[in-house]
Amino acid sequence: MTVSAAALQAFRAALGPQGVSDDPDVLAPLLTDWRGVMTGRTPLLLRPSCTAEVAALVQIARAHHVPLVPQGGNTGLVQGGTPAEDGSEVLVSLQRMARIRALDADGFSMTAEAGVVLADVQTAAVAAGRMFPLSLGSEGSARIGGLVATNAGGVHVLRHGTMRALVLGLEAVLPDGQIFNDLAPLRKDNSGYDLKQLLIGSEGTLGIITAATLKLVPAPRARAVAWIGLESPANALRLLAHVRAASADQVSSFELMPRVGLDLVLQHIPGSRDPLPTPHPWAVLLETTCEQDVLTDALSHPSVADAVIAASQTQADALWRLRETLPEAERIDGRAAKHDIALPVGAVPAFLDAAAVAVEAILPGARVLAFGHLGDGNIHYNVRRPAAMGPARFVEHIPSLSAQVHDVVTRFGGSISAEHGIGRLKRAELARLADPAKLSAMRAIKAALDPLGLFNPGRIL
Amino acid sequence: MTVSAAALQAFRAALGPQGVSDDPDVLAPLLTDWRGVMTGRTPLLLRPSCTAEVAALVQIARAHHVPLVPQGGNTGLVQGGTPAEDGSEVLVSLQRMARIRALDADGFSMTAEAGVVLADVQTAAVAAGRMFPLSLGSEGSARIGGLVATNAGGVHVLRHGTMRALVLGLEAVLPDGQIFNDLAPLRKDNSGYDLKQLLIGSEGTLGIITAATLKLVPAPRARAVAWIGLESPANALRLLAHVRAASADQVSSFELMPRVGLDLVLQHIPGSRDPLPTPHPWAVLLETTCEQDVLTDALSHPSVADAVIAASQTQADALWRLRETLPEAERIDGRAAKHDIALPVGAVPAFLDAAAVAVEAILPGARVLAFGHLGDGNIHYNVRRPAAMGPARFVEHIPSLSAQVHDVVTRFGGSISAEHGIGRLKRAELARLADPAKLSAMRAIKAALDPLGLFNPGRIL
Numbered sequence: 052m053t054v055s056a057a058a059l060q061a062f063r064a065a066l067g068p069q070g071v072s073d074d075p076d077v078l079a080p081l082l083t084d085w086r087g088v089m090t091g092r093t094p095l096l097l098r099p100s101c102t103a104e105v106a107a108l109v110q111i112a113r114a115h116h117v118p119l120v121p122q123g124g125n126t127g128l129v130q131g132g133t134p135a136e137d138g139s140e141v142l143v144s145l146q147r148m149a150r151i152r153a154l155d156a157d158g159f160s161m162t163a164e165a166g167v168v169l170a171d172v173q174t175a176a177v178a179a180g181r182m183f184p185l186s187l188g189s190e191g192s193a194r195i196g197g198l199v200a201t202n203a204g205g206v207h208v209l210r211h212g213t214m215r216a217l218v219l220g221l222e223a224v225l226p227d228g229q230i231f232n233d234l235a236p237l238r239k240d241n242s243g244y245d246l247k248q249l250l251i252g253s254e255g256t257l258g259i260i261t262a263a264t265l266k267l268v269p270a271p272r273a274r275a276v277a278w279i280g281l282e283s284p285a286n287a288l289r290l291l292a293h294v295r296a297a298s299a300d301q302v303s304s305f306e307l308m309p310r311v312g313l314d315l316v317l318q319h320i321p322g323s324r325d326p327l328p329t330p331h332p333w334a335v336l337l338e339t340t341c342e343q344d345v346l347t348d349a350l351s352h353p354s355v356a357d358a359v360i361a362a363s364q365t366q367a368d369a370l371w372r373l374r375e376t377l378p379e380a381e382r383i384d385g386r387a388a389k390h391d392i393a394l395p396v397g398a399v400p401a402f403l404d405a406a407a408v409a410v411e412a413i414l415p416g417a418r419v420l421a422f423g424h425l426g427d428g429n430i431h432y433n434v435r436r437p438a439a440m441g442p443a444r445f446v447e448h449i450p451s452l453s454a455q456v457h458d459v460v461t462r463f464g465g466s467i468s469a470e471h472g473i474g475r476l477k478r479a480e481l482a483r484l485a486d487p488a489k490l491s492a493m494r495a496i497k498a499a500l501d502p503l504g505l506f507n508p509g510r511i512l
Numbered sequence: 513m514t515v516s517a518a519a520l521q522a523f524r525a526a527l528g529p530q531g532v533s534d535d536p537d538v539l540a541p542l543l544t545d546w547r548g549v550m551t552g553r554t555p556l557l558l559r560p561s562c563t564a565e566v567a568a569l570v571q572i573a574r575a576h577h578v579p580l581v582p583q584g585g586n587t588g589l590v591q592g593g594t595p596a597e598d599g600s601e602v603l604v605s606l607q608r609m610a611r612i613r614a615l616d617a618d619g620f621s622m623t624a625e626a627g628v629v630l631a632d633v634q635t636a637a638v639a640a641g642r643m644f645p646l647s648l649g650s651e652g653s654a655r656i657g658g659l660v661a662t663n664a665g666g667v668h669v670l671r672h673g674t675m676r677a678l679v680l681g682l683e684a685v686l687p688d689g690q691i692f693n694d695l696a697p698l699r700k701d702n703s704g705y706d707l708k709q710l711l712i713g714s715e716g717t718l719g720i721i722t723a724a725t726l727k728l729v730p731a732p733r734a735r736a737v738a739w740i741g742l743e744s745p746a747n748a749l750r751l752l753a754h755v756r757a758a759s760a761d762q763v764s765s766f767e768l769m770p771r772v773g774l775d776l777v778l779q780h781i782p783g784s785r786d787p788l789p790t791p792h793p794w795a796v797l798l799e800t801t802c803e804q805d806v807l808t809d810a811l812s813h814p815s816v817a818d819a820v821i822a823a824s825q826t827q828a829d830a831l832w833r834l835r836e837t838l839p840e841a842e843r844i845d846g847r848a849a850k851h852d853i854a855l856p857v858g859a860v861p862a863f864l865d866a867a868a869v870a871v872e873a874i875l876p877g878a879r880v881l882a883f884g885h886l887g888d889g890n891i892h893y894n895v896r897r898p899a900a901m902g903p904a905r906f907v908e909h910i911p912s913l914s915a916q917v918h919d920v921v922t923r924f925g926g927s928i929s930a931e932h933g934i935g936r937l938k939r940a941e942l943a944r945l946a947d948p949a950k951l952s953a954m955r956a957i958k959a960a961l962d963p964l965g966l967f968n969p970g971r972i973l
Contacts, residue, residue, distance in 0.1 A: 157753040158858030180757070204700050213700060215709070216677060229949035235925030238888040239665050239674060239854045241713055242929045242942055243972055244954045248676070248709035252702055269757040292618040296641070296730040299801055301760065340760055393700045397619030427699040464696030468703045481703055488690035492961060493705045499960035500953060511704055 052139040054094045058115035062097055062141070065107045070147075072096045081144060084133045085126045085189075092138035093120075100147045102261040105224045108143065109259070113228060118508050119143050121255040123165060123197025126189040128391070129474025131254045131510045132197065140508075145196045148261060154179055159267040160219055160236035165196025165260050172265065181267040184211035184303075188375070196260045202252035204470030209426035210303040210340075211268065213470070214251060220264030221247040226257070226501035236264045249496070254472050255507035257500050271303075271340040276367035277350060279358040280331030285400040286354035287335050287425055294337065297349040304338040305426035306374050312381075312422050316373050319380040323373060327357050335425070336374045338367075377422060386442060387420065387433040388449040392460045393469035396428040403430075406459045410434055413455050414448055429469040432456060457484060473511045481511070513600040515555045519576035523558055523602070526568045531608075533557045542605060545594045546587050546650075553599035554581075561608045563722040566685045569604065570720070574689060579969050580604050582716040584626060584658025587650040589852070590935025592715045592971045593658065601969075606657045609722060612636055620728040621680055621697035626657025626721050633726065642728040645672035645764075649836070657721045663713035665931030670887035671764040671801075672729065674931070675712060681725030682708040687718070687962035697725045710957070715933050716968035718961050732764075732801040737828035738811060740819040741792030746861040747815035748796050748886055755798065758810040765799040766887035767835050773842075773883050777834050780841040784834060788818050796886070797835045799828075838883060847903060848881065848894040849910040853921045854930035857889040864891075867920045871895055874916050875909055890930040893917060918945060934972045942972070 063071050072078065073095055083090045099105045112119050118140040122132040134140040149166035156179040163172055169190040176183040185198065187205030197203075199221070203214045211217065220234040233247050250258045281287050284307060291305050310332050316323050327334075339346055343360060350358045361367035381387060394402050403421055410417050416437030423431040434452060436445035457467045461484050473481050482490065497504075497512055524532050533539065534556055544551040560566045573580050579601040583593040595601040606626035612633070613623040617640040624633055630651040637644040646659065648666030658664075660682070664675045672678065681695040694708055711719045742748050745768060752766050771793050777784050788795075800807055804821060811819045822828035842848060855863050864882055871878050877898030884892040895913060897906035918928045922945050934942050943951065958965075958973055 155856075155858045157749055158856060159753070159756070160856070160858075202702050202706075204702075208700060212677070215706070216673070225949055225953060227949075227952065229952065231949040231953070232947050233950065235927075236856045236858075237854050237925075237927050237930075238857065239669060239885075239890045239930040240927040241663050241665075241931055241933045242927045242938075243713075243934060243946060243950065244718075244957060245663075245676070245709060245713055246950050246953050248706060248712075249957075251709075252704075252706055257705075269761050272758075272760045288618055292620070295620070297733075299733045299762065300730050393698050395616075395619060395621070395697045396699065397616050397621075397697075424700075429700045464698075466696075466698050466701040466703045469698075469700040470702055472702045473704060477703075485704060486693050488686055488688075488692040489694065489704065489707050491688065491690065492686060492692070492707050495960040496705060496710075496957055499956040 054117050054139065054141060055115055058111060058117050059095050061111045061115065062095060062108060065111060066097060066099060066104055070098050070100060070104065072098065081122060081125055081142060082133065084130050085128060089130055089133055091134035091136055093134040093140060093142040094138055095141055097141060097143045098147050099143065102222060102224065102230055105259055105261050106228055106230050109224050110228045112505050113503060116503060116505065117141050118505050120507055121145060121259045123194035124168065124192040126193040127197065127201060127474060128471045129476040131201070131472055131474030131507065143259065145194065151175055152262065156181055158236060160264055161267055162234055162262060162264045163195045164262045165194060167195045169193050169195065169198060176267050177270065180270055182270045183265055184268055185214060185217055195263055199251055199260050199263050200253065200255050201472045204427070204429065206304045206306070206424065208424060209305055215248065217266045218247065218251055218263050219266050221250060221260065222262040223250055223258035223260045226503070226506050231258065234262060234264050254474060254510050256497060256511050257506060273340055273342050274367070275339050275341060275343045275346040276361040276370055277337045277346060277358055278326040278370045279335040279337060279350065280327045280356045281333045281335060281354060282356055283333060283400065284403055287333060288397065288400065290335065290352055290354040291426055293352045294339065294349045298339050298341040298345055301339045301341040302337065302426065303340055304336065306336040306423065307425035308334045308374065308377065308422045309420065312377050312420055313373065315380040315384055316376055319383045320376045323376065326359050326370060329357065331356050336370055381420060381433065385435060387435045388452050390432040390453060390456050391469050391471045392430055392432055392465055392467060394428045394430065394460065394463050394465040398463045399425060399428055399430065402459065402463045402465065406432065406456060409455045409459050410452065414452055475510055478511065515578050515600065515602060516576055519572065519578050520556050522572045522576065523556060523569060526572060527558060527560060527565055531559050531561060531565065533559065542583060542586055542603060543594065545591050546589060550591055550594055552595035552597050554595040554601060554603040555599055556602055558602060558604045559608050560604065563683060563685065563691055566720055566722055567689055567691050570685050571689045573966050574964060577964060577966065578602050579966050581968055582606060582720045584655035585629065585653040587654040588658065588662060588935060589932045590937040592662065592933055592935030592968065604720065606655065613723065615640055617642055619697060621725055622728055623695055623723060623725045624656045625723045626655060628656045630654050630656065630659060637728050638731065641731055643731045644726055645729055646675060646678055656724055660712055660721050660724050661714065661716050662933040665888070665890065667765045667767070667885065669885060670766055676709065678727045679708065679712055679724050680727050682711060682721065683723040684711055684719035684721045687964070687967050692719065695723060695725050715935060715971050717958060717972050718967060734801055734803050735828070736800050736802060736804045736807040737822040737831055738798045738807060738819055739787040739831045740796040740798060740811065741788045741817045742794045742796060742815060743817055744861065745794060745864055748794060749858065749861065751796065751813055751815040752887055754813045755800065755810045759800050759802040759806055762800045762802040763798065763887065764801055765797065767797040767884065768886035769795045769835065769838065769883045770881065773838050773881055774834065776841040776845055777837055780844045781837045784837065787820050787831060790818065792817050797831055842881060842894065846896060848896045849913050851893040851914060851917050852930050852932045853891055853893055853926055853928060855889045855891065855921065855924050855926040859924045860886060860889055860891065863920065863924045863926065867893065867917060870916045870920050871913065875913055936971055939972065
């Protein structure tokens with residue numbers, strides 16, 4: 052399948068010279084995925100500047116049967132926004148649609164186009180005395196359209212929810228070429244099916260998101276950050292329940308890290324140091340928006356082995372760096388098989404035990420590094436090669452290892468994709484493990500809304 | 513269309529004598545809607561006791577082409593759960609499925625079957641030291657299945673969201689007869705389309721909800737309730753923004769009431785008295801979960817004309833009664849044309865001005881009573897007859913009056929159904945006013961998931 056010359060000509064005519072590109076230097080950074088795992092091709096890059104242009108290019112795609120791959124900041128981790136290797140798909144970058152259309156501080160809402168970078172949304176909110184609570188590692192590059200399309204999560208989900216909970220309104224172009232206009236910042240709306248919620252997390256397969264109205268929250272009055280040493284994940288869960296209750300639900304982050312993770316950071320990241328005088332099997336990084344004395348009281352809980360509360364912004368930042376540099380420390384240490392999984396929060400300790408047994412059975416000596424957003428049940432379950440096994444041999448084992456891990460996740464009622472999505476990377480695993488009723492309903496919905504199969508084909512389904 | 517004897521026989525055989533009824537005394541309370549506006553008929557009441565029985569009855573309905581109307585506590589306000597007058601539909605009551613399957617206090621979740629009454633969920637949560645924050649007038653009768661199917665709202669949406677934000681997992685029988693099993697309490701899950709969110713608010717037209725896993729929150733540490741006199745809705749909005757910021761977003765209710773509403777309560781409800789010494793054009797009932805001194809400080813804001821903070825639980829209850837008895841006082845005063853609408857919060861003052869002009873133009877002398885959940889932009893916009901017009905003449909005017917109100921709502925980007933749903937009552941208005949792209953997508957989804965059109969037909973679409 053190649054895109055016809057007539058289609059390319061129609062795209063060029065509709066979008067004008069600013070709206071298209073086939074310059075290899077412009078294209079290159081958009082064709083390789085964030086992890087550097089795959090590089091695709093496209094006959095033409097489309098760069099619409101407004102919603103009407105997106106609708107126009109969808110009409111052309113329909114007329115010429117051209118598959119479209121929408122892309123925001125190209126920070127996805129599951130190859131959802133990278134065009135196929137064979138050049139059969141046209142890449143649609145939303146980066147030129149980067150306007151904040153409205154900000155209403157008293158109404159706690161902001162309307163941003165798909166191409167606005169998350170950090171710019173955060174900055175605009177702060178300038179208005181508000182906060183946009185989505186926060187994640189790639190916030191300097193990730194853009195609103197992609198963040199909505201993948202229902203992004205991050206480090207404040209415990210308090211504020213995923214993107215799904217932060218979208219009050221949405222604008223998108225549907226596969227039939229119509230513009231779905233639902234941007235009004237309504238806090239309640241029961242007028243029919245919530246198409247907005249269906250589009251959130253659909254990874255560009257049901258619509259191209261062009262703008263979103265986002266929920267803002269009051270800027271926090273206080274911030275208290277603690278580093279806590281504990282004996283076990285079970286103790287961490289008990290502590291989480293206790294602090295949530297004691298702080299009137301003002302816990303914004305609750306990040307779990309095993310000793311082996313902290314050791315990797317201390318070994319590989321210059322300037323890092325253990326916040327506690329003696330080692331503990333597990334650590335929790337806790338951030339709350341309550342006053343420090345409330346947190347001090349809460350940390351007298353018996354589940355806490357030792358703890359330190361940051362006395363300054365600088366100390367708080369240093370504690371956060373221990374958590375944020377863990378992926379980098381891990382990368383320096385060598386390749387791992389990574390799993391972005393979610394479990395019922397209360398099932399995390401039992402899952403960790405069961406998964407360790409399964410990993411040891413299939414790959415004796417493999418080293419598990421499980422860390423992440425315990426408050427959301429979202430564990431980054433990474434497995435490094437056994438010391439005695441070479442990197443190339445290890446790579447061969449990853450598919451069967453991952454299948455094992457996903458099997459255990461499914462057994463505990465968990466999700467094989469907590470926050471990264473399915474894309475192309477996890478499509479086969481989704482088909483293997485998803486609830487059959489859900490799968491057939493998803494396929495029916497896809498066929499109903501995109502009967503030509505032109506919107507990000509081969510992603511998710 | 514009548515339901516065949518063969519179909520009725522198959523239902524009886526599948527569900528047993530406990531699972532069906534045609535006793536008029538059993539049927540009567542289920543056949544008239546909550547407002548007493550319509551009474552339907554059904555050849556047989558189905559009362560499944562478990563999810564497998566619901567799946568079995570759906571298979572029989574498919575084989576015999578029998579339309580099904582699911583019903584919970586029969587508290588709906590839009591005739592969504594009442595079978596048609598012609599007896600062509602079979603009523604499915606979920607009231608026998610009334611088990612709380614699981615409660616995990618440390619995991620902040622509870623799994624309840626569709627027939628559990630909301631008040632029982634609240635009580636079970638409190639017994640475990642937690643809170644289930646959905647709260648509304650009919651909570652002693654409304655059941656979880658219906659509350660999920662209609663995405664119920666109520667008085668704590670500002671802080672905790674609608675039902676949509678409180679459902680972590682869902683179980684439902686789909687129109688193809690498969691059981692959709694997604695009950696695990698996952699806080700993050702990006703494994704494909706969020707079918708759960710599509711079913712929430714779909715009013716039984718896409719699936720019969722059999723159980724839900726609900727999000728619990730910590731029991732509040734404190735409660736402070738105030739009654740505030742103000743000059744205008746614009747001042748109320750300014751106050752809301754101020755208190756949200758000052759209390760670290762601990763505002764749980766923010767209810768607006770005009771003087772005419774308070775006067776109705778004082779006139780018709782025995783024992784009620786004005787909490788403030790002098791009259792004010794508008795009042796706000798404010799509930800927060802912060803300490804009382806934080807609230808006292810916040811109420812020194814210039815938007816406040818006068819205010820009183822409840823000094824005891826008894827006083828707080830008395831203030832809430834002024835708000836909760838307003839619908840009853842209004843009923844005693846005479847019939848009103850009611851509109852359950854939502855607007856962008858910041859647009860409420862301008863909407864009230866514009867709607868008043870529109871109402872006066874079409875029905876001079878009509879008296880507007882607009883009150884409700886200002887924090888959610890959810891206004892109960894009720895219009896009473898002009899003093900000089902008789903009740904019967906007024907009823908004739910209601911359809912054109914409502915169309916006018918809905919037109920103004922739509923002009924301001926609002927919703928013609930904030931929390932009650934569409935059902936049969938608002939179906940024509942939805943078809944007239946909804947975004948065309950949304951309507952056609954909704955129709956495509958309905959046809960894809962329920963091609964035989966057997967699930968609550970004629971509701972919403």
